[in-house]
Amino acid sequence: MIITVTPNPALDVSYRVAHLEPGTSHRVRSVHERAGGKGLNVSRVLHDQGLRTLVTAPVGGTRGDAVRDDLAAAGIEHLLLPVPGPTRRTVAVIAEADLVGEATLFNEPGSHLTAADWQRFRDLVGTRLPEASVLVCSGSLPPGCTVDSCAELVRDAHVRSVPVIVDATGPALLAAAAAGADVVKPNAAELRETTGQEDPVAGARQLRDRGAAAVVVSLGPDGVLAFTEQGLWRAKPPYAVSGNPTGAGDAAVAALAAGISRRQPWPERLRTAVAWSAAAAAAPVAGTLDHHVLRDIADRIAVEPLAS
Amino acid sequence: MIITVTPNPALDVSYRVAHLEPGTSHRVRSVHERAGGKGLNVSRVLHDQGLRTLVTAPVGGTRGDAVRDDLAAAGIEHLLLPVPGPTRRTVAVIAEADLVGEATLFNEPGSHLTAADWQRFRDLVGTRLPEASVLVCSGSLPPGCTVDSCAELVRDAHVRSVPVIVDATGPALLAAAAAGADVVKPNAAELRETTGQEDPVAGARQLRDRGAAAVVVSLGPDGVLAFTEQGLWRAKPPYAVSGNPTGAGDAAVAALAAGISRRQPWPERLRTAVAWSAAAAAAPVAGTLDHHVLRDIADRIAVEPLAS
Numbered sequence: 001m002i003i004t005v006t007p008n009p010a011l012d013v014s015y016r017v018a019h020l021e022p023g024t025s026h027r028v029r030s031v032h033e034r035a036g037g038k039g040l041n042v043s044r045v046l047h048d049q050g051l052r053t054l055v056t057a058p059v060g061g062t063r064g065d066a067v068r069d070d071l072a073a074a075g076i077e078h079l080l081l082p083v084p085g086p087t088r089r090t091v092a093v094i095a096e097a098d099l100v101g102e103a104t105l106f107n108e109p110g111s112h113l114t115a116a117d118w119q120r121f122r123d124l125v126g127t128r129l130p131e132a133s134v135l136v137c138s139g140s141l142p143p144g145c146t147v148d149s150c151a152e153l154v155r156d157a158h159v160r161s162v163p164v165i166v167d168a169t170g171p172a173l174l175a176a177a178a179a180g181a182d183v184v185k186p187n188a189a190e191l192r193e194t195t196g197q198e199d200p201v202a203g204a205r206q207l208r209d210r211g212a213a214a215v216v217v218s219l220g221p222d223g224v225l226a227f228t229e230q231g232l233w234r235a236k237p238p239y240a241v242s243g244n245p246t247g248a249g250d251a252a253v254a255a256l257a258a259g260i261s262r263r264q265p266w267p268e269r270l271r272t273a274v275a276w277s278a279a280a281a282a283a284p285v286a287g288t289l290d291h292h293v294l295r296d297i298a299d300r301i302a303v304e305p306l307a308s
Numbered sequence: 309m310i311i312t313v314t315p316n317p318a319l320d321v322s323y324r325v326a327h328l329e330p331g332t333s334h335r336v337r338s339v340h341e342r343a344g345g346k347g348l349n350v351s352r353v354l355h356d357q358g359l360r361t362l363v364t365a366p367v368g369g370t371r372g373d374a375v376r377d378d379l380a381a382a383g384i385e386h387l388l389l390p391v392p393g394p395t396r397r398t399v400a401v402i403a404e405a406d407l408v409g410e411a412t413l414f415n416e417p418g419s420h421l422t423a424a425d426w427q428r429f430r431d432l433v434g435t436r437l438p439e440a441s442v443l444v445c446s447g448s449l450p451p452g453c454t455v456d457s458c459a460e461l462v463r464d465a466h467v468r469s470v471p472v473i474v475d476a477t478g479p480a481l482l483a484a485a486a487a488g489a490d491v492v493k494p495n496a497a498e499l500r501e502t503t504g505q506e507d508p509v510a511g512a513r514q515l516r517d518r519g520a521a522a523v524v525v526s527l528g529p530d531g532v533l534a535f536t537e538q539g540l541w542r543a544k545p546p547y548a549v550s551g552n553p554t555g556a557g558d559a560a561v562a563a564l565a566a567g568i569s570r571r572q573p574w575p576e577r578l579r580t581a582v583a584w585s586a587a588a589a590a591a592p593v594a595g596t597l598d599h600h601v602l603r604d605i606a607d608r609i610a611v612e613p614l615a616s
Contacts, residue, residue: 015399015414020330022403025413062370091323091399093414095330105333106323106401 004039012036035070038139044287045254061086085111147171151179177212251280312347320344346447352595353562369394393419455479459487485520559588
């Protein structure tokens with residue numbers, strides 16, 4: 001089973017408007033709500049692809065209840081820790097006049113999580129680690145969490161010999177790398193901001209030097225770059241699929257988790273990561289894949305070794 | 309007592325972001341929630357100015373509970389009908405890099421209100437009409453309400469000889485005028501859209517001809533125009549105060565209600581409407597007045613009769 005951790009889940013609210021014009025008033029045509037957060041979207045993709053997965057997250061308030069209800073309705077296994085602070089919202093505004101463009105997102109920071117609640121959450125995740133083939137820790141940390149929080153989960157999992165994938169950014173990413181995360185997956189911009197390196201190969205090398213066993217850098221519609229213990233690879237789709245960037249990154253993480261769980265060699269994992277990522281970019285909401293794109297693209301991903 | 313009706317109240321959520329750029333992702337720096345809706349903001353202004361007021365509205369769900377709690381915390385008397393559909397949200401995004409500009413607003417449509425629930429709401433408002441000096445019906449109607457809903461309240465109030473002010477737009481405004489509303493208060497754009505008349509005097513005359521006893525047109529920072537049974541007036545502030553346009557309109561309605569309640573002559577009502585409106589435009593959130601602006605401007609409003 002692949003366990004995903006979403007330290008800072010959200011109730012994702014999406015609004016459709018005719019046209020978005022800053023400084024003016026907009027009539028919202030439709031309102032849609034669903035459980036969100038990066039780890040949770042990783043689990044959605046895994047569930048969609050028939051892999052067993054468990055969502056774990058701290059949740060609070062009526063929005064936390066809505067997250068729980070939505071996961072139950074989707075039939076996705078979950079283990080949620082009730083905490084006092086209400087679960088945050090994200091608001092995505094989709095302008096109908098501009099559907100080819102990207103959504104405008106507003107991400108609330110989330111409620112403060114105390115050190116005691118984080119410890120309770122770690123303990124709760126720990127109760128299921130004996131069943132895990134992979135642990136995935138994905139997305140932002142709520143206010144109150146130390147930057148070492150993902151790193152703590154890496155260490156907890158390694159005690160049980162469970163490999164860990166971390167999709168984080170900044171100090172939390174550096175700490176997870178130093179704790180020896182098996183895979184860290186920043187996107188190119190996050191890698192640049194975190195390491196200060198313009199060149200993704202140099203940035204990935206820095207994270208490997210810190211302690212990460214492998215670094216996979218998502219390059220948006222251009223595929224992925226992977227710096228692993230077995231070498232350096234570049235995987236590319238046959239054509240660029242742009243669209244939902246959040247969903248694309250989460251689908252890449254899901255594919256890497258599936259690949260580790262299935263003990264696939266690296267080139268095969270990267271092929272799947274690029275295929276799922278492109279299929280997710282083409283889908284309207286994060287956590288889902290466009291199966292038409294997936295079928296079309298799956299056997300046409302080029303994976304090339306690079307000189308490191 | 310001035311009773312306000314907010315047929316479609318909201319939980320107003322405001323987000324501060326560094327800078328608003330459509331098609332990108334924004335980290336929300338602060339989240340603030342408060343009970344909202346136009347009638348409710350009219351009551352806030354009246355309460356702030358020491359007048360007795362009662363908020364009435366249908367509310368539902370946990371957001372309805374939040375509306376109730378916020379009114380209680382503000383010490384504003386309220387009579388809320390619990391209904392099945394959850395109270396809507398509005399989201400206001402304020403870009404800190406651009407604080408002189410206006411907020412970007414997203415207004416959810418609201419939950420469907422059944423005819424039976426609307427009738428229960430009318431009955432509930434009716435129980436307090438014997439205490440009312442003025443009834444104010446302000447803002448949009450929720451889905452499911454007929455365009456005649458405000459007009460029904462006008463007739464209910466007139467049975468009790470209670471004068472009614474209606475701040476609405478489109479067919480609901482036309483119906484309220486036809487029902488003989490004592491004052492209707494569109495802004496210039498709403499008047500134009502509703503009547504098809506470019507000239508506000510011509511538009512106001514059309515609403516008078518339909519049956520409204522008086523028409524007050526808010527002209528934003530330029531003051532108001534009033535077409536009444538006693539003549540036509542134009543009231544202007546000594547200088548333009550731009551800012552929060554929603555708050556300004558609601559404050560003008562509050563002043564008109566206060567003026568009727570205190571049996572002030574029309575020029576005095578209009579003077580107060582312009583003063584409160586400018587003071588509300590200068591305040592950061594709807595329903596509050598900037599008392600510095602109010603003191604500075606109150607005795608300097610020019611009211612001139614116009615030839616009709």
